[in-house]
Amino acid sequence: MTAPDQQPGQEQEGDAVDFECRGCASPDVVPVVDIGEQPCADYFPSAETPGPDPRWPLALWLCRDCTLVQLGPVEAQVAEEPLAVESATSRAHAEESVKVILGEHPELGGATVYEFGSPHGGSWLDHLSAAGCRVAGADEQADLVIDVHGIVHEPQYGASLKLRAGRLAPGGLLVMEFHHLLPLFIGNQFDTIRHGHWAYVSLRALRNLAALHGLAVESVRQVDMYGGSLMVMLRHVDDVRPDASVDVIVEDEDAAGIADEVQLGSLQEAAWHAARALHDELVRHQAAGRTVLGYGAPSKAPVLLDLSKVTTDLLPFTVDLAPGKHGRRIPGACLVPIRPVEDLKVARPDVVLILTWDIADEIIAQLEHDGGWGARYLVPLPEPHERGR
Numbered sequence: 231m232t233a234p235d236q237q238p239g240q241e242q243e244g245d246a247v248d249f250e251c252r253g254c255a256s257p258d259v260v261p262v263v264d265i266g267e268q269p270c271a272d273y274f275p276s277a278e279t280p281g282p283d284p285r286w287p288l289a290l291w292l293c294r295d296c297t298l299v300q301l302g303p304v305e306a307q308v309a310e311e312p313l314a315v316e317s318a319t320s321r322a323h324a325e326e327s328v329k330v331i332l333g334e335h336p337e338l339g340g341a342t343v344y345e346f347g348s349p350h351g352g353s354w355l356d357h358l359s360a361a362g363c364r365v366a367g368a369d370e371q372a373d374l375v376i377d378v379h380g381i382v383h384e385p386q387y388g389a390s391l392k393l394r395a396g397r398l399a400p401g402g403l404l405v406m407e408f409h410h411l412l413p414l415f416i417g418n419q420f421d422t423i424r425h426g427h428w429a430y431v432s433l434r435a436l437r438n439l440a441a442l443h444g445l446a447v448e449s450v451r452q453v454d455m456y457g458g459s460l461m462v463m464l465r466h467v468d469d470v471r472p473d474a475s476v477d478v479i480v481e482d483e484d485a486a487g488i489a490d491e492v493q494l495g496s497l498q499e500a501a502w503h504a505a506r507a508l509h510d511e512l513v514r515h516q517a518a519g520r521t522v523l524g525y526g527a528p529s530k531a532p533v534l535l536d537l538s539k540v541t542t543d544l545l546p547f548t549v550d551l552a553p554g555k556h557g558r559r560i561p562g563a564c565l566v567p568i569r570p571v572e573d574l575k576v577a578r579p580d581v582v583l584i585l586t587w588d589i590a591d592e593i594i595a596q597l598e599h600d601g602g603w604g605a606r607y608l609v610p611l612p613e614p615h616e617r618g619r
């Protein structure tokens with residue numbers, strides 16, 4: 231393991247970096263975006279814990295061979311303790327996805343299914359079982375293999391993809407859903423870069439890596455989850471009949487330059503620009519005498535608030551639906567405590583900063599359900615802006 235105090239950007243030209251691509255094991259992998267030293271995103275200490283919290287360098291690297299974007303060689307000591315409650319958006323998405331998959335592939339109605347789970351929930355298994363699918367045994371291949379936001383939690387993407395290929399029965403369908411690198415880049419979603427999410431995946435990179443394990447992409451659809459995700463259908467290479475959706479997405483990715491280290495590197499300046507803008511926006515509200523409180527304590531919040539240099543002066547507390555987070559605080563220097571949603575409704579702030587911006591519409595609808603109190607809703611990315619009720 232690399233020493234925690236080693237910065238990816240500090241290696242001298244020509245120094246050997248003992249690091250191979252997490253996808254294809256190529257040594258030709260270079261740093262492109264440096265987010266600085268950051269705490270673990272899912273480490274929510276009790277509100278009384280003074281800090282400083284442990285931090286590790288957080289940086290994106292690009293493989294010049296397979297184009298996989300990934301975390302660099304410094305590995306944080308991630309103590310993932312899932313405390314979140316699943317959003318209504320996520321639950322509805324699981325149900326709808328199963329309808330779509332079984333609608334398009336009626337032959338899978340009574341199929342065997344295996345799911346590679348995610349610590350964030352979002353399982354499709356209950357819906358698949360209700361539709362007549364049978365859960366495959368521990369060592370059994372399955373006709374339908376599902377990975378919904380699971381694989382990015384595995385440090386070695388290539389080895390994990392191989393496991394999924396091995397699970398897939400001949401003629402079977404592998405469905406992988408993951409946060410897409412393209413909206414991350416275009417939408418300046420820098421706060422989704424976090425310790426414990428090892429890969430930031432484009433369709434081109436997945437296509438390249440799938441080929442190493444005898445898989446090919448058959449079709450793809452864009453879905454709204456987490457600010458923009460892809461649902462990708464893969465099969466063993468001899469079973470695939472690719473459709474036009476695949477080339478359309480890869481062309482969009484190429485046009486945005488997300489396999490280009492210089493283009494990708496521009497995300498760093500965009501991130502710092504939005505972070506400064508958020509800080510300035512909160513200072514303006516404070517100067518005008520307007521109160522600001524947060525909604526949500528997602529694993530995105532530590533990076534956003536840290537880069538924005540937001541502390542309890544500007545954001546006295548945030549609220550979250552998850553009871554497990556109450557009495558804790560956001561990790562990092564901000565020290566922002568997390569309280570129950572009811573506390574926000576009692577405080578009636580002039581402005582609500584939505585930290586879970588990917589489900590902003592769900593949150594606004596929830597707060598406005600009984601008429602609200604006339605709050606303004608501030609969404610931090612791609613640049614801070616107000617969202618109408």
Ligand SMILES: [Zn+2]
Pocket residue numbers: 251252253254255256293294295296297298
């Ligand atoms: Zn690679």
